[in-house]
Amino acid sequence: MKKQVVFSVVALTVCATVLSACGTKSNEEGVSSAQEKSATEVSVKDGTAELLSTAKQLKEAADSGDQVKIKEVGPELEEVWATFEDGVKPKYPDFYDQIEKSLNPAVAATKAATIDKEAVLKIDEQLIQTLFELSAKLIPAEEVKAGANQMLTTTGQIKNEIAAGNDAKVKELAQTLEDTWKTFEDGVPPHSTELYEAIEESLNPEVAGSQKSPIDKQVLTGLNDQLTKALSELVQHLN
Numbered sequence: 001m002k003k004q005v006v007f008s009v010v011a012l013t014v015c016a017t018v019l020s021a022c023g024t025k026s027n028e029e030g031v032s033s034a035q036e037k038s039a040t041e042v043s044v045k046d047g048t049a050e051l052l053s054t055a056k057q058l059k060e061a062a063d064s065g066d067q068v069k070i071k072e073v074g075p076e077l078e079e080v081w082a083t084f085e086d087g088v089k090p091k092y093p094d095f096y097d098q099i100e101k102s103l104n105p106a107v108a109a110t111k112a113a114t115i116d117k118e119a120v121l122k123i124d125e126q127l128i129q130t131l132f133e134l135s136a137k138l139i140p141a142e143e144v145k146a147g148a149n150q151m152l153t154t155t156g157q158i159k160n161e162i163a164a165g166n167d168a169k170v171k172e173l174a175q176t177l178e179d180t181w182k183t184f185e186d187g188v189p190p191h192s193t194e195l196y197e198a199i200e201e202s203l204n205p206e207v208a209g210s211q212k213s214p215i216d217k218q219v220l221t222g223l224n225d226q227l228t229k230a231l232s233e234l235v236q237h238l239n
Contacts, residue, residue, distance in 0.1 A: 044091065045138045047084025051099075052131045052186055054080050055124055058110070062121045070120060074110020077103055077127075088134075095134045102127035132189045139187025145238045147184035148231045151177055155228045162224065167215050174210035177203060177227075192237055198230035 054076050061069035081103055089096045106123040109116060154177050161169040181203060188196040206223040209216060 044084055044087045048131055048134055048138060049186055051080045055128045055131060058124050062117050062124060065117055067115045070110050070115055074107050078107050092134060095130065098130045102130060132186065135186035136190035139184050141238050144184050144187045145235055147180055148234045151180050152228060152231050155224050158224050162217055162221055167213060170215055171210045174207045178207050195230055195234045195237065199227065202226040202230060
């Protein structure tokens with residue numbers, strides 16, 4: 001009789017231990033899953049910037065008639081959108097519907113057996129326009145203005161370093177320009193497409209030119225002056 005009691009107690013203890021371990025494992029798996037989900041979640045602002053970048057790549061591929069690139073980039077639109085669309089729907093339902101209206105046909109067009117370049121371009125440009133409009137909500141005018149002023153400070157520093165012949169510093173500051181631009185560039189087109197293009201047309205070659213050794217002082221000074229002018233006009237436009 002005593003043996004049976006002892007056996008029952010031992011059995012219950014083992015069961016309790018097993019159940020406790022299972023519960024702990026389940027909780028740990030739940031925490032781990034939540035952490036993984038948190039790590040993969042993308043903010044609406046970052047997601048919009050990434051989707052815009054991908055849509056621009058698709059436009060470049062369609063403009064050049066590169067069907068291989070079109071087929072490669074098209075599905076990426078869907079993948080990027082999936083990382084943040086749930087954050088858009090409750091806050092910006094109208095934009096959510098507009099993005100879906102353009103994105104889904106764009107992706108479908110890139111998967112067609114025969115690519116209709118004009119159709120891809122038309123749908124993709126609609127998507128880009130919608131994303132720019134959403135960016136205007138996410139990147140307010142004051143943030144654009146602050147970013148432009150920050151870049152103006154850097155172009156002033158670059159001008160001095162070019163004159164001093166400090167190529168290494170010019171290269172470093174040019175990278176700072178590009179990094180700053182990335183933080184607010186998508187908020188510029190809703191205010192002025194012309195100034196957005198003017199900034200891009202001088203910024204990109206300036207950054208590329210800064211990588212050369214030695215740098216071409218005359219060319220880089222001209223590009224830096226053009227960039228300074230476009231940024232100053234943007235700030236004035238936003239006043």
